[in-house]
Amino acid sequence: MIAPNRNGVMHSSWLLCYYHSLILLLISILPQGSLVSLLDIQGPLFRIEPPYRFEFSNEVGGRLDCSAQGSPTPKIEWLIDNTPISYIKDLRIVLSNGSLIFPPFPETGYRPDVHATVYRCRSSNEAGVILSRFVHVKAVVKQKYEINVNYEHNVILGNTAVLRCQIPSYMAEYILVTSWIQDDVNIYLNTDTGGKYVVLNSGDLYIFNANPNDGYKSYRCRTVNKITGEAQSSVFQTRLSITEPLGREKPKVSIEKYMKLTVKLGDDVILPCVAQGHPLPTYSWYRENREDRTNLRGLDLTNPRYKILVEKAGLLKISNIRLEDEGKYLCWINNTVGEDTIQIALSVTSPLSIQISPQLETIDLGKDVTIQCKVSGFPVSSQSLLWYHNGQMLNSVANRHKINLTDERLHVRNVVKEDKGMYQCFISNDMDMVQATCEIQLGDASPELIYKFSDQTLQPGPALSLKCEATGNPPPQFVWTLDGFAIPENNRFVVGQYVTIHDDVISHLNISSVKDEDGGEYSCTARNSIATVSHSARINIYGPPFIRPMSKVIAVAGKDLTMKCPVGGYPIESIVWEKEGKLLPLDMRHKVLPNGVLKIETVNKLTDSGTYLCQAKNHEKQVYRRDVQVYVSTPPKILPMPPALSGILREGQRVALTCQILEGDLPLSFEWKKDARYIQGVSSAYNIQGGSGIVIRRVDEFTSSLVIEKIHSMHSGNYTCLVNNNAGTDEASVQLIVNVPPRWTFEPLDQNIKAGHSVTMHCQAEGYPKPSITWKKSVGVDTTEYKDFSYEPNVRQHGNGTLEFTSVAKSNQGHYLCEAKNNIGSGISKVVFLRVNSPPTFPQKTKQVTVMKGEKAHLMCKAEGDNPLEIRWRIEGKRVNEDVDPRFSIREQVLEEGMISELGIANVFRQDSGTLSCLLSWDS
Structure with missing residues (x-):
């Protein structure tokens, strides 16, 4: 194998094959537009989060659901100690939808590492990772058990008896007392009112003022298994043994003297206090002073939230529990013989909840971000607040992460790419654990080149690979050029790029068997929607001068023009430019640089159009020439339009907007926008509901007109005419206001x-x-x-x-x-x-009328209110009916705001004495 040179270039045909294979693979993996599609990502959020505690029976089995939403669809995993769990035949199954199944199993199949451990659900996609609360799983293996009560319970006459279910200790946490059965009558949990019997939430039955009749009744407790739902009554029943007092006896407490009770905020609670003695004990309640815990103060029983359930008994009911009710309570029991006390520590809880802000935030690289979690509920300690980033716990030791437990804040300084993703805050106590999730996305960032190729000088023949690497958001796309022109369409040139796991983009330009004509200035340009960044370096290939073909150049009148002669070969002694046989520069507007760049300032259409020739020469006097055609085009310029049309246009009128071109080369294309949306054109179609009534007419090659034949309020807006040719674009706007x-x-x-x-x-x-x-x-x-x-x-x-x-x-x-x-x-x-x-009323409510026997009585009833009204008469509660008794007559007069009814009674006699009523009704 051939080692790379100092520029990272390897000259090997074997290595070239490797490059080709790699690039083709990457292109097949990343389809066109894939870099942009990476932006359409939404981090996971739990739809269903499993509970903090999960108990199930081995006979039934159990199912834990965990699902999340996000884009792409998140993956669900179950963990124990941060390690993904695996399938265990007949004991544990993970479904494809994320549910965790515990099949029923025999007693011999119990495994603590499966059935009595802590699980966690993890959800992840390309945006990040989130974790669920801890899930404490406990499988309850069915065991035989019996519920019992004492065969007999002794109680002194007139005192309070306390009956208690005896539940085996190994089943106590799963068994609830639902009722007591007295003979054949159920006594259910009842703490709202006093009476003979009270059943507390603990399941204890209190029987007050015990008397001999109570000794003839039997009692049995009834329970339910909250895991299996199985109901079971006590095997035996108990009776009360009522005893006469044997002289004076000091109070003897019937329940625990020291106990702890827990109650939810807003619920009611009963503090039990009961003892037997003779004479009957009296009860007084005190509570520990919250400011000075060494002092006790008596409870103010006039407070409507405090209530002694049964007179001459010690059960204290506190309604609508508040946080300040938490503390220690003392019940003092005494009679003329002695005294005793019961102490109760009352704890108040409230469900935990947590809110995170922000829930979604876009942060630019290098900026700071602060995430806050607001915690409610108790008991809770700020020290139990935990922060996670993409499933990993954070701590304040990290240089850029600062956790403020007092303010419940996480501060991330100088955000880098690795900081994006999912952040979670967790809070917990002995009863529950809750979490909230925030997604941090990176803001748009300009491309930045983090690796660039360098100048090189090579002999013809070997392979060449040029590499550029850039970071940015959105991830940038690379374009390669040679002397400002597109890379030659040649099988020897292959361009490829891919995105790393850190969202950096790497692009290679690979050339197999370089030739002298491949020499020149190569550029890689990284571009995203924010900005563009480029890098150029010279690659020299030994050989005679060579100038690559140049396509025609279109220059814009009035602008500057820069042309570079695409020269290959090395070394080159000189590069010159000519126009129509004359060596440049011809005037002060022309500049020819040693590297073959021609610059023309303020291009003129008449003098600068034409054919230009570039010539390259080496020391051996070898010369190569290539010409290029330059066309100078004038961009369009629109005749200014009026700034606004307002105050003169009303609905139903007609209006025409004209866009006229002062100068610019043909062909010209026109487009119109309303409020930045195209009225017609490829970009997007503009549509006004119910028909726009807009017509666009091309008057001639230089004029376009937008006509609204019947203007409506919906036509108000900002109208823009855009015109372009091959030299540039111009636009003009006018505001249309419809009154x-x-x-x-x-x-x-x-x-x-x-x-x-x-x-x-x-x-x-x-x-x-x-x-x-x-x-x-x-x-x-x-x-x-x-x-x-x-x-x-x-x-x-x-x-x-x-x-x-x-x-x-x-x-x-x-x-x-x-x-x-x-x-x-x-x-x-x-x-x-x-x-x-107005509701009708009687101005006069009562009246006494005296009439001589045998005369006619006239009784007047006047009502005030809105009509229609109806007045009926009654005597001693019975309705007066003039059709039945001709002595009665009723006359009515309707007033503007009310009515008068007169009852006449002819030939009155003593039996008519009594109370007469007039009743009023109305249509409301």
């Missing part, structure tokens, strides 16, 4: 509302200029005279034209006029009526 008279977008409507309620009256209109909305109210009952709406304390007019009434009163009733004007046309208006319905 539109007002029209309703929300026409006001009549409203009917009860007094005291709120109501809104909408009035909204559109047009150009934007219409102003005003409200007026009619004067009196006349709907032809309106005055500007004056201030009323319960009325508010919003900027969008809506009129809002709060607590409507009768005084608000009336006709309202809404007007919309913008000085285009006469404007629009609408009259609406606001009716306020």
Whole structure:
């Protein structure tokens, strides 16, 4: 094998075959446009994240689901200790959709490394990696167990009995007490009210004020296995043995004297306290002072959140638990003989949650970025906050990563490419673990060449490979040129490029068996949507002078022109330029450089068009000549258009925009845009819903006209004419503003509302200029005279034209006029009526009437309110019916705001004495 020279060039035909194979493989892997498609990437986000704890029965098996969204579709893996797990026959299966299956297994198939360990789900794609919370898996092997209660429970008459299910310790965490059965009656968990029986969340049954009758009843507890759902009752039943007190007895605690309780924020909790004694013990509650934990203070039982469930018992219920309720509580039990205490440590928890900001951020290289996680829930410690980047834990030791646990922030300084990807923050306690995810994408970055080929001088024959490597975002594309011209279309030249795992782009230009004509200045140009960067170096191949063919050159009048003579061969003594037989330079605008570059300043169409000849000569007086044709073209220039058409155009009129060219060579092509979108052309079609009504006409070779035959508000916008030829492009814009008279977008409507309620009256209109909305109210009952709406304390007019009434009163009733004007046309208006319905009332609630026996009684009932109203009469609760008893007569008179009903009773007698009522009803 031949070793590379100092420029990294290997001269070997075997190596050349290797280059060809590599490049062809890379091209087949990366189809056209693949570099751009790499940008359409979205990092993984969990759709389904597995739980923190997962327990299942060996008889049923279990399934853990984990799925994520992203582009491309993320890959799902399950880990133990950061190592991907494998399939284990009959014990563990990973499905293609990411689910983890634990099949049912016999007791002998139990394996702690499979059935009692911590798993984690990992999701990854090209954007990065995320991890799920830890998943504590525990398979519960079915075991036989019995639920028992004591055969007999002794309790002193009048005291409280506490019955407890006896659950084997190895099953205690899976068994829940659901109820107690007293004879054939179920007593369920009940902590809302006091009574004879209370079942706490612990499953204990409290029987208050025990009496001899309680001794004739039997009790049994009923449980359920929360893993299997299996229900089971205690094997035996228990009874109470009620004993008479044998003299005075000091309190004897019936439950644990020291206990810990945990309750969720917002839930209710019962603090148990019970003892037996004679005389009956009394109970007092205290709690530890939060500021000074050595002192106790009595609980204020007048607080509505505190409640003693049963009188003369010690169960304290605290409702709607708050964080400040956490602490130590003491129940003091005493009677005339002695005392005792129960201490309870109450812990308050709240579900963990975490929010990350930002969720998606684009950062330019070299900039700083800060990610913050806001944690809620308790108990929690800031020290348990963990940060991950693409599945790897971060720490503050890293030079550019700074973790502030107090502010829950991660700060990344001087972002580099390796910092992109998925960031996660995790927080945990003994009950749960939660995480939040942020994706950091790299912002657009100009290409930067990180490897460049250098000048070389070679003999003809060997292979040559030139390499350029660039970084940038989007990843740049490379273009190779030779003396400013495209690389020759020759089988000896092969160009290839590929993207590394770090998103750097490497491009090679490989030449097999170089010839003297291949010499020249080679350039690699890296280009993305942000910028372009180039590198050039001279490759000299020994041999006589040679000038490669040059295609015709089109110069732009008024601009500078630079042409390079593409000379091969080495060494070259001189390169000169001629025009029509005359050696250049001809004037001060011409400059000929030693490397064969011709520069012409401010190109003139008359003097600079024509045929140019380049000549190269070496020391052996060998000469090579090649000519090139230069055409000078004039770019188009548009006659300035008026800056704006406003104030004179109204809907329905006609308008024409003309684009006229002052100068420029033919052929010319015209295009029109509205608000930066093409009205017609290949780039994109412009479409106005319902038909644009736009017609574009080519008046002649130098003029284009855009005609709108019937303008509409949708035609308002900025119109641009673009014209181009082979020398350049010009554009001119004009703003078109269409004046539109007002029209309703929300026409006001009549409203009917009860007094005291709120109501809104909408009035909204559109047009150009934007219409102003005003409200007026009619004067009196006349709907032809309106005055500007004056201030009323319960009325508010919003900027969008809506009129809002709060607590409507009768005084608000009336006709309202809404007007919309913008000085285009006469404007629009609408009259609406606001009716306020007042609930009917009786001005006089009671009245006593005395009538002589045998005379006629006249009873008057007057109601005020909006009609229609109906009044009915009743005597001692029975409806008066004048059709049944001719002594009764009813007359009614409808008033403007109410009615009067008169009940007449002819020939009254003593039995008519009593209470008469008039009942009022109305249509609401």
